[in-house]
Amino acid sequence: xxxxxxxxxxxxxxxxxxxxxxxxxxxxxxxxxxxxxxxxxxxxxxxxxxxxxxxxxxxxxxxxxxxxxxxxxxxxxxxxxxxxxxxxxxxxxxxxxxxxxxxxxxxxxxxxxxxxxxxxxxxxxxxxxxxxxxxxxxxxxxxxxxxxxxxxxxxxxxxxxxxxxxxxxxxxxxxxxxxxxxxxxxxxxxxxxxxxxxxxxxxxxxxxxxxxxxxxxxxxxxxxxxxxxxxxxxxxxxxxxxxxxxxxxxxxxxxxxxxxxxxxxxxxxxxxxxxxxxxxxxxxxxxxx
DNA sequence: CACTTGACCTGTCCGC
DNA sequence: TGCGGACAGGTCAAGT
Numbered sequence: 001x002x003x004x005x006x007x008x009x010x011x012x013x014x015x016x017x018x019x020x021x022x023x024x025x026x027x028x029x030x031x032x033x034x035x036x037x038x039x040x041x042x043x044x045x046x047x048x049x050x051x052x053x054x055x056x057x058x059x060x061x062x063x064x065x066x067x068x069x070x071x072x073x074x075x076x077x078x079x080x081x082x083x084x085x086x087x088x089x090x091x092x093x094x095x096x097x098x099x100x101x102x103x104x105x106x107x108x109x110x111x112x113x114x115x116x117x118x119x120x121x122x123x124x125x126x127x128x129x130x131x132x133x134x135x136x137x138x139x140x141x142x143x144x145x146x147x148x149x150x151x152x153x154x155x156x157x158x159x160x161x162x163x164x165x166x167x168x169x170x171x172x173x174x175x176x177x178x179x180x181x182x183x184x185x186x187x188x189x190x191x192x193x194x195x196x197x198x199x200x201x202x203x204x205x206x207x208x209x210x211x212x213x214x215x216x217x218x219x220x221x222x223x224x225x226x227x228x229x230x231x232x233x234x235x236x237x238x239x240x241x242x243x244x245x246x247x248x249x250x251x252x253x254x255x256x257x258x259x260x261x262x263x264x265x266x267x268x269x270x271x272x273x274x275x276x277x278x279x280x281x282x283x284x285x286x287x288x289x
Numbered sequence: 290c291a292c293t294t295g296a297c298c299t300g301t302c303c304g305c
Numbered sequence: 306t307g308c309g310g311a312c313a314g315g316t317c318a319a320g321t
Contacts, residue, residue, distance in 0.1 A: 032298095075297095076298090106299090125297085126299075167291085170292070171291075277293080277295090
């Protein structure tokens, strides 16, 4: 999916585009994508107004002015795209090009607001979902209880970071970075990019890393995520923001999907291997076991 | 418990 | 252009 920067970008877009709007209709093409539908939709969604949109890890939380929240996970190929023609969405907006193009065959759930505008949940691979949850129950959901701290929180320190990894002492560092119960929000792209920045081989054992290396990794994780948010995330394949636009971080990637190309730091050819079941890109000169 | 692997889906790309 | 297989931004359940 979309990792932390992509989800953050979608959430910021939705906050600009759908806050204050009331749901008028919802339809779905696939039960898995919206397990509540159609049963709970009439009762808990129709007529509800969006008050705020937020993010926790890679989960999107669309808060309503009722006791329910519309929760969503984009997994690998999910998208939330708003298509409207109202005052917040004037002529010339890049999203204009999507009017009439959606829904398409990847559209799993269609929402219509009172003003006639639409929010589409698209998901080619159907791993993602949207769910209506009573707001007070959200903290009790298994994932929410187990998920680790937000790496960009102002009070999340290098010491906090290092201590979280004690949970996975015998795994390799890449698997630990991907483990959402250790740190929230990192996925395959930013794991590789951060490890390159910190000059740490993805297969190094967590227990073998020095405090100094953890400090470097902490800084790199935060720098990479921050830069990517600034660039609107990575559009490796499917990802688009809430206005249907691609992110630009891939233009700044140092190793991800750059196997066979020279390392921007030392010129050595970047290699791709398999670690933790995922394609993994690294510089064999700068990142050694 | 810590850790790894396969399953969930659809689409695309690459080698024959 | 067809076919088979590997692979794709994530998470779970089930296995060791």
